[in-house]
Structure formats: C-alpha cells, structure tokens
Amino acid sequence: xxxxxxxxxxxxxxxxxxxxxxxxxxxxxxxxxxxxxxxxxxxxxxxxxxxxxxxxxxxxxxxxxxxxxxxxxxxxxxxxxxxxxxxxxxxxxxxxxxxxxxxxxxxxxxxxxxxxxxxxxxxxxxxxxxxxxxxxxxxxxxxxxxxxxxxxxxxxxxxxxxxxxxxxxxxxxxxxxxxxxxxxxxxxxxxxxxxxxxxxxxxxxxxxxxxxxxxxxxxxxxxxxxxxxxxxxxxxxxxxxxxxxxxxxxxxxxxxxxxxxxxxxxxxxxxxxxxxxxxxxxxxxxxxxxxxxxxxxxxxxxxxxxxxxxxxxxxxxxxxxxxxxxxxxxxxxxxxxxxxxxxxxxxxxxxxxxxxxxxxxxxxxxxxxxxxxxxxxxxxxxxxxxxxxxxxxxxxxxxxxxxxxxxxxxxxxxxxxxxxxxxxxxxxxxxxxxxxx
Amino acid sequence: xxxxxxxxxxxxxxxxxxxxxxxxxxxxxxxxxxxxxxxxxxxxxxxxxxxxxxxxxxxxxxxxxxxxxxxxxxxxxxxxxxxxxxxxxxxxxxxxxxxxxxxxxxxxxxxxxxxxxxxxxxxxxxxxxxxxxxxxxxxxxxxxxxxxxxxxxxxxxxxxxxxxxxxxxxxxxxxxxxxxxxxxxxxxxxxxxxxxxxxxxxxxxxxxxxxxxxxxxxxxxxxxxxxxxxxxxxxxxxxxxxxxxxxxxxxxxxxxxxxxxxxxxxxxxxxxxxxxxxxxxxxxxxxxxxxxxxxxxxxxxxxxxxxxxxxxxxxxxxxxxxxxxxxxxxxxxxxxxxxxxxxxxxxxxxxxxxxxxxxxxxxxxxxxxxxxxxxxxxxxxxxxxxxxxxxxxxxxx
Numbered sequence: 001x002x003x004x005x006x007x008x009x010x011x012x013x014x015x016x017x018x019x020x021x022x023x024x025x026x027x028x029x030x031x032x033x034x035x036x037x038x039x040x041x042x043x044x045x046x047x048x049x050x051x052x053x054x055x056x057x058x059x060x061x062x063x064x065x066x067x068x069x070x071x072x073x074x075x076x077x078x079x080x081x082x083x084x085x086x087x088x089x090x091x092x093x094x095x096x097x098x099x100x101x102x103x104x105x106x107x108x109x110x111x112x113x114x115x116x117x118x119x120x121x122x123x124x125x126x127x128x129x130x131x132x133x134x135x136x137x138x139x140x141x142x143x144x145x146x147x148x149x150x151x152x153x154x155x156x157x158x159x160x161x162x163x164x165x166x167x168x169x170x171x172x173x174x175x176x177x178x179x180x181x182x183x184x185x186x187x188x189x190x191x192x193x194x195x196x197x198x199x200x201x202x203x204x205x206x207x208x209x210x211x212x213x214x215x216x217x218x219x220x221x222x223x224x225x226x227x228x229x230x231x232x233x234x235x236x237x238x239x240x241x242x243x244x245x246x247x248x249x250x251x252x253x254x255x256x257x258x259x260x261x262x263x264x265x266x267x268x269x270x271x272x273x274x275x276x277x278x279x280x281x282x283x284x285x286x287x288x289x290x291x292x293x294x295x296x297x298x299x300x301x302x303x304x305x306x307x308x309x310x311x312x313x314x315x316x317x318x319x320x321x322x323x324x325x326x327x328x329x330x331x332x333x334x335x336x337x338x339x340x341x342x343x344x345x346x347x348x349x350x351x352x353x354x355x356x357x358x359x360x361x362x363x364x365x366x367x368x369x370x371x372x373x374x375x376x377x378x379x380x381x382x383x384x385x386x387x388x389x390x391x392x393x394x395x396x397x398x399x400x401x402x403x404x405x406x407x408x409x410x411x412x413x414x415x416x417x418x419x420x421x422x423x424x425x426x427x428x429x430x431x432x433x434x435x436x437x
Numbered sequence: 438x439x440x441x442x443x444x445x446x447x448x449x450x451x452x453x454x455x456x457x458x459x460x461x462x463x464x465x466x467x468x469x470x471x472x473x474x475x476x477x478x479x480x481x482x483x484x485x486x487x488x489x490x491x492x493x494x495x496x497x498x499x500x501x502x503x504x505x506x507x508x509x510x511x512x513x514x515x516x517x518x519x520x521x522x523x524x525x526x527x528x529x530x531x532x533x534x535x536x537x538x539x540x541x542x543x544x545x546x547x548x549x550x551x552x553x554x555x556x557x558x559x560x561x562x563x564x565x566x567x568x569x570x571x572x573x574x575x576x577x578x579x580x581x582x583x584x585x586x587x588x589x590x591x592x593x594x595x596x597x598x599x600x601x602x603x604x605x606x607x608x609x610x611x612x613x614x615x616x617x618x619x620x621x622x623x624x625x626x627x628x629x630x631x632x633x634x635x636x637x638x639x640x641x642x643x644x645x646x647x648x649x650x651x652x653x654x655x656x657x658x659x660x661x662x663x664x665x666x667x668x669x670x671x672x673x674x675x676x677x678x679x680x681x682x683x684x685x686x687x688x689x690x691x692x693x694x695x696x697x698x699x700x701x702x703x704x705x706x707x708x709x710x711x712x713x714x715x716x717x718x719x720x721x722x723x724x725x726x727x728x729x730x731x732x733x734x735x736x737x738x739x740x741x742x743x744x745x746x747x748x749x750x751x752x753x754x755x756x757x758x759x760x761x762x763x764x765x766x767x768x769x770x771x772x773x774x775x776x777x778x779x780x781x782x783x784x785x786x787x788x789x790x791x792x793x794x795x796x797x798x799x800x801x802x803x804x805x806x807x808x809x810x811x812x813x814x815x816x817x818x819x820x821x822x823x824x825x826x827x828x829x830x831x832x833x834x
Contacts, residue, residue: 089504090505096517389497
C-alpha cells in the first residue's frame with residue numbers, strides 16, 4: 001500500500017514539477033521580454049539648445065612626436081575570442097546605439113565606421129596618446145609606403161586632448177614656408193576631420209610623396225579656422241652638426257635618432273677628438289627620439305662595454321635590460337649633455353644612462369618624459385592597433401615616463417635670450433667644462 | 438515519529454525541491470534563450486573587432502584600465518563622433534543632472550552663488566532670503582569641505598555646485614573659512630527648492646513707456662515668468678518693448694513656442710521635419726499679452742536654437758525689428774533620452790524651419806539692423822545695440 005501511495009505521490013510530483021518548470025520558463029521569458037520591452041525610453045524633453053563653446057585655450061608647449069616607433073618587433077599574439085560578455089555595463093552602448101538608429105535625423109555611418117569610432121572612444125579612456133588605432137585604409141598606406149615616411153611637410157606634431165598640435169616646424173621646410181606655427185591645431189587634412197584620430201593616422205594622412213599637395217584646416221588661437229595648402233617635399237633633416245670651438249671645447253648636436261644616428265655621431269666625434277678638446281658637449285635639446293637601438297649605441301659611444309643603458313619593464317613585471325656592446329669611442333673625455341623639454345624618448349634614454357653612470361653632467365631644463373614602448377598588432381580586418389606595453393627605466397631604476405629627467409644644473413632660456421641670440425645653456429656647459437664647476 | 442511519517446516528510450521535501458528546481462530551471466532557460474538571441478545579434482554586426490582590439494589592450498596595456506562603465510561611455514562617445522553632428526552628444530549622470538535643473542528652472546540647493554576666486558578658492562555669495570543666508574553664510578566665505586568631500590585646488594565651481602546641490606530636505610554640511618576667524622567652522626543647511634529665474638525685466642530709464650525683458654534660457658518656468666513680466670510692465674504703462682535674446686543658447690522647444698505666442702496672435706511659429714520627412718507645424722496660441730505694440734529684439738552670435746525659433750518667427754511674420762549681430766545658426770532639434778545608468782544622450786531628431794521655410798542650420802538669422810558691439814564698448818559699459826533699439830522705438834527709425 002505504501003508503495004502505491006509512494007508511486008502516486010511521485011507521479012504527481014513529476015507532473016507538478018513539469019508544470020512548474022513550464023510556468024518558470026514562461027515567467028523567465030516574460031520577465032526578460034518585459035524588461036526589454038520596458039526599456040525603450042520615451043524622450044523626456046525635446047531640447048533645442050546649444051552651448052557656444054569659447055575658443056579653445058592652448059595648453060603649454062609639450063613637444064614630442066615619435067618619428068618612428070621605438071624598436072620592439074611585434075610579437076604575434078594569438079587572436080582572442082571575438083566577443084565579450086565580461087563587461088555587463090557595456091549594454092549601455094547598445095541601448096544608446098539602438099536609440100540612434102531609431103531617432104537620429106540624418107545619415108547613419110556604416111557599421112565599420114561606428115565600430116572604429118567606438119574603438120577610438122574606448123582607447124581615449126586610457127589617457128595615453130600613444131595607444132592608438134589605425135584603420136585598414138591608413139594602415140595599408142603605412143605598410144606599403146616606406147619612402148613616404150621621409151616625405152611630408154616638415155613639422156613635429158603631438159596629440160593634445162584629442163587634437164593634433166604642431167610642436168615645431170623645421171627651418172626652410174614646407175610647413176614653415178606655408179606659415180604654420182608652434183601650437184597651431186590641425187582640424188582637417190584635405191577634407192577628413194582628424195579629431196579623435198590616433199596620432200599615427202593623422203601623421204599618415206599628412207605625409208605623402210614629394211610634390212603632391214595637402215590641404216590643412218588650421219585653428220590658431222584668436223582666429224577663425226583657415227585653410228593652408230602645402231606642397232610636400234622630401235624632408236632632409238641634418239642628423240648631426242659638429243664644431244670645434246675656439247675655446248677648445250668640442251660641440252656635437254644630434255637632431256634625431258634616425259636609423260644611422262650613432263654612426264653619424266661617431267663619424268662627427270672622431271675628428272674632433274683628434275684635436276684633443278678639453279671637453280665635449282652633446283646637444284640633445286629638441287631631439288624627439290627615434291630608434292631604441294640607436295639610443296643604446298649612442299650611449300655606447302661614451303660608456304664601457306656591457307654597461308646597463310636602460311630597463312624595459314612590461315605590464316606583468318617582466319624586464320628586458322639593454323647593455324652597451326661595443327668598445328667606446330669616447331670613454332674618458334669630460335662630457336656635458338644639453339637637454340630641454342623637447343628632449344624626449346631616445347634622448348632621455350641616453351641622457352638618463354649617462355647621468356646615472358656619472359659619465360656626463362646634464363645641463364638645461366627638465367626633459368619631456370616620454371618613456372613608453374608601443375607594440376603594433378595587426379587586427380583581423382587589416383587595421384592596426386598600437387598599444388603601450390612597456391615603460392623605460394634608467395639604470396638606477398628611475399622612471400622616465402611622465403617624469404622626465406631633472407638636469408644636474410638647471411639653466412633656463414628666456415624669450416629675451418632667443419631674441420638676443422644668446423644661449424645661456426651652452427654658455428653654462430662651456431663654463432662647466434673649462435672650470436670643472 | 439513513525440517510519441511512515443518520516444518517509445512522507447522526505448517525499449514531500451523531495452517533491453518541493455524538485456518543483457522549485459524545475460521552476461528555477463525554467464526561468465533560467467527562458468531568460469537565457471532570449472539573452473543569447475540578443476548576444477548573437479550583436480556579434481552579427483561586425484562589432485567583434487571592438488572586442489578583438491580591447492582584449493589586446495586588456496592583456497598588454499601598461500597602465501590602468503577603465504572600469505566597464507567608463508569603457509562603455511568612451512565607446513559611446515567615439516561612436517557618436519562618427520555621426521559628425523556636434524549636437525548629438527553623450528552626457529554623464531552629473532552634467533545631465535545639471536542640465537535637468539537648468540531646464541526645469543528649479544533645484545535642491547542652499548541658495549548661494551558659487552564662484553571661483555582669483556586665487557582658485559571656491560567662495561560663496563548667499564542670495565537674499567534663501568537658506569544659505571538664513572544659516573549665517575556671508576559673502577566671501579571660502580568652502581573647504583562639502584559633507585565629507587574636501588575641496589582640492591584643481592576643482593571647478595561647477596564641481597562644487599554639484600556637491601552642494603542635492604535632494605530637497607537633505608542636509609548639506611559645509612566646512613567654511615571666513616576672513617578674520619582663526620578656525621574653520623561647520624554649517625549645516627537643509628536644502629530647499631531654489632528657483633533660478635530665466636527672465637528679468639524692468640522699465641528703461643532712458644525713455645518713458647519702454648520696457649526691457651531679457652530671457653537667458655528657455656526653461657519650464659520661462660512662460661510663467663514672461664507672463665508675469667509682461668503683466669507688471671504693462672501695469673507700469675509699457676507700450677514699447679525691447680526683448681533681449683543675446684547670449685541665449687536655447688532650451689525647450691515648447692518654451693520657445695510659448696514665448697513666441699506672447700507676441701504673435703496665432704499663425705505658424707516653426708515647421709519641424711522629422712525622420713521620414715514627417716512635417717509638423719507649431720502654431721502660436723491665441724491670447725498673447727503683447728501682440729501689437731512696437732517690439733525690437735536684440736540678438737548676437739550667442740543667440741541660438743530655441744532663441745532663433747522665436748527670432749525667426751517674429752522676423753518672418755513682420756512682428757519685430759531684429760537688431761544686433763547675426764545669430765548662431767542652429768536649426769536642429771534634439772531629443773534627450775535618459776539611459777539606464779543615469780547618463781543620457783541628446784539625439785538630433787529633427788530640423789526646423791521658420792514660418793517662411795528659411796533654413797537656419799549653418800546660416801543663422803541676419804538682423805534687420807546690424808549693430809556690432811566692441812570690446813571697448815563692453816569695458817566702458819556701453820551697449821550700442823540697446824541704444825539703437827531704443828532709438829528705433831522712440832523715433833521709428
């Protein structure tokens with residue numbers, strides 16, 4: 001008897017469970033439907049409003065521009081899973097975009113552009129101008145056109161708050177001849193607005209074969225935006241300038257760490273050393289950097305073999321040290337390195353290494369503080385993503401990035417000095433080498 | 438307890454458990470079924486490139502990563518930028534709150550102006566008769582802390598305002614420094630509803646019978662305030678009027694129609710064209726308080742949007758003489774949608790045209806009488822635009 005009761009109970013239980021399961025399913029289904037259906041918000045207010053933004057103010061000068069990527073060779077990265085639900089808050093993006101599709105009066109961009117826009121916007125949250133996205137069209141130009149990197153308008157640029165800013169123009173090069181100035185903001189290249197683009201994309205668009213023209217829309221403080229048409233040219237920047245001064249001090253200036261910088265610098269120093277100078281001045285002012293291996297080789301002109309030049313440190317804490325690997329050309333001669341706020345990246349590696357090893361005295365102003373390394377990843381559709389993956393530290397483990405290097409002897413240079421053709425930093429360097437103080 | 442009771446109890450327990458699990462499983466399945474559908478719809482959009490890129494960043498980036506809310510906000514900003522429409526914008530919760538308060542003309546606060554002094558400190562200036570004044574706050578008191586938040590040197594007046602404002606009835610606890618007092622002191626103030634007027638008015642002294650009304654924003658309260666202004670001025674014998682819309686960047690569309698209605702007796706104010714070319718004509722209500730008397734409207738480059746609706750209607754319908762400088766030129770309408778996390782998005786949802794179907798976007802409205810105002814005028818407190826308006830009203834030319 002108890003068995004049959006048990007059977008009946010079990011049977012009833014199964015039926016009830018199935019029914020409840022069904023009910024549960026419906027409830028679950030409805031709950032979600034209601035949630036989803038309940039969401040399409042009705043517009044609260046129709047607003048017709050505009051805030052007339054005041055003319056943008058220009059922040060202080062912060063020269064930098066990596067003319068080329070620092071050294072690292074891109075390591076192949078396994079493609080990650082293409083979707084992600086690890087970011088529940090990201091539903092807000094779709095909530096917004098659904099509204100745009102329903103309500104926006106005007107043409108909608110295609111999916112690709114929207115995705116690129118979202119990627120750019122997401123990268124902007126990192127606050128790192130060197131982590132950037134390059135869309136396939138532009139990435140292709142970069143890959144195919146090797147020569148183009150030396151043909152352009154002759155200006156150093158940087159990114160400030162999503163805008164491309166001219167940091168410096170080279171003497172007698174097209175940008176300067178066209179009247180571009182320090183702190184001019186480039187709004188458009190030909191007809192492409194470049195706000196929110198990565199610095200890499202913007203530079204690629206501005207560069208091009210010598211003889212072709214590029215039309216820039218420029219915003220200058222206190223003026224209406226205006227257009228400038230510039231004919232691109234082959235930009236031949238002298239890499240090294242050298243001089244044997246009458247006071248017996250040798251002077252070399254390195255303008256950038258191009259792919260043969262250390263060789264050219266060595267070639268310039270050798271004949272100077274033959275004249276037995278009382279000291280050597282290495283001028284790295286305004287030098288925005290370049291190739292990492294050239295920085296290491298340049299430090300190796302002055303430091304013994306196997307000395308630590310820098311430490312590259314990655315996100316996961318792994319480190320890669322870089323050492324000098326040649327017999328030095330000038331291991332003993334008293335050395336002063338001139339630096340300023342325009343000395344960035346590779347310049348800071350050299351200055352930092354020589355300072356930490358007590359090999360040189362730094363004179364001038366605090367350096368720029370760009371000590372980060374980017375890796376380029378090719379994405380599945382041919383786009384490129386450059387991500388800051390590491391930072392540089394000097395041999396004594398001082399961070400370069402965001403800090404800059406303090407000179408041993410601070411000497412500032414004022415507008416009056418420039419106008420009067422004076423160079424108090426150079427004068428101080430000479431004085432130091434002549435007097436030892 | 439007998440064996441049988443135990444067995445029944447166990448069976449009952451099992452049954453209950455089974456039923457509940459089935460119910461839960463059902464809910465789960467039903468929910469998942471739909472959830473997965475939405476997920477796969479997203480993947481189909483080609484948006485996977487976004488996650489491909491972001492994974493690389495998460496894995497390799499040397500530096501701090503944003504939380505997923507800020508990531509979403511950033512992506513939204515970037516996606517909206519591809520529309521190339523400066524008026525379709527994303528607002529984070531805090532600025533959205535400010536905007537709501539501005540447009541409703543009321544907020545929970547203490548009734549004090551908050552400004553940044555030259556040395557960067559944040560100072561208060563209490564409004565007469567409001568809670569801050571009643572609590573003994575004096576002009577020039579420096580804010581050191583709001584509730585438990587310290588005011589740091591980099592903070593703007595706007596950020597401090599956001600801290601001071603809050604729900605009506607709650608308490609704001611301010612730590613203040615006053616010149617002449619050695620120690621900072623603490624004041625507790627119950628937040629009350631503070632009205633921020635959008636309309637100011639007076640009779641002009643230069644001439645009898647001419648009134649002056651300035652509207653700074655088209656808020657929920659503008660219509661009521663304008664009616665009060667017109668009522669009072671008429672009571673003081675006003676027969677001519679200068680309406681000043683300089684620097685008025687707009688506001689609510691309905692408020693613009695209401696304002697135009699005070700000066701126009703029925704007839705069109707604007708035509709609005711939405712997606713799908715659906716057209717709606719907004720007409721003036723009858724019963725306006727100043728529909729016939731001589732009227733001059735002052736405009737400048739900051740006169741935008743809802744202001745341009747009013748100006749365009751009054752100009753096209755020959756109701757007013759427009760004096761000043763060319764207006765901003767914003768002929769689009771935004772709908773504001775609040776999003777689930779308190780942020781919001783402004784979406785350009787329509788274009789509007791004047792009664793004579795003039796296009797405003799990018800063009801602006803040209804005044805009937807152009808009068809510029811120079812920096813020198815401003816620094817010497819002169820207002821040649823207002824002077825010209827008065828001249829027009831008194832001499833007719």
